[in-house]
Amino acid sequence: MKANCWMGTRHVQVEDVPDPKILNSRDAIIRITNTAICGSDLHLYNGFVPTMKRGDIMGHEFMGEVVELGKDVRNLAIGDRVVVPFPIACGHCLQCEREMYSLCENSNPNAWMAEKLWGYSPCGIFGYSHMLGGYAGGQAEYARVPFADIGPIKIPDNLDDEKVLFLSDIFPTGYMAADMCGIQPGDIVAVWGCGPVGQFAIKSAYMLGAERVIAIDRFKYRLDWAREKAGAETINYEEVNELEALPQMTGGRGPDHCIDAVGMEGHAPGLEGAYDKVKTNLFLETDRPAALRHAIMACRSGGTVSVAGVYSGLIDKFPMGVIVNRSLTLRSGQCHVQRYMRPLLERIQNGEIDPSFVISHRLPLRNAAEGYEKFVNKDDNCLKVVLKT
Ligand SMILES: [Zn+2]
């Protein structure tokens, strides 16, 4: 089959690779119809995530048709259309029973690698380094899906692929970011980052009762998207310092909740940006947490800072004093996608949201490398790339 493989920093390539096979009785093989490039794939692309190997198949956002089933998968049938959640989860361990699927204790065969960095291991993830299981990803014609009786969700015939594809990651991820805020009716929510997860965080904050959502980015087209398609007020932080603008826009108190949908490759103008650049180049910090620092500084006293952006290691100049002295709550986590898929599918079916609003580019799988280039360089107003097999 064809698959998009990581060949080194800033280098992906579609290669011929062996077809996946059923290895365990709870596996399924999916013939992929649509798959997407995620902002977190760019961290792999840019070489920020350790334990990638040349030839690894990328991708954790995919859907398709069931073509083969292990004997213990009884809830799916050959020919079913399914969306696959990015966290691989067994469904029966302590964490899965608490619906903390991205913390599954049974799905990372390379747990020891993650333990070295993080103390304990989270779940395995498709196409996301050997440290997170070394699983082949879904930017391919086929994928093996472990624990297929727990993860994939069956899609009704009347819903197009593009409406449901993002149930695999970015819609639930944006929704969980808003959910973690504990939004009360009338609240004001600020969202750093108007990439796809940021767009879904904005929409989700409204669905959960926010009265106003203020979005912060530095790219005009992404801010326009947030305003026109997601309904946010916007701040371009290269034109206006958001730490001065946000109090003015919120009666001097700050937003009730702040969402970081940027993660470890944040930018900041001036001295702060230069500081993080030097520190990461010298390996004195691994991540550039500008958005997180600003979210903490801007948040109303007693509010919540919710982190949906991906961080991998160590950060510097973390304003802990603000969290303690202003009673902030910091929440985070890789999304527990399995928890959200059904309720969010219902919202799609009810017409509350059409997740395809984030798609800017559609390309055949064979042009995956072009998709990564466009996405990483933000060429041609690229917001979200869907690859068609
Ligand atoms: Zn993703």
Ligand SMILES: [Zn+2]
């Ligand atoms: Zn589990």
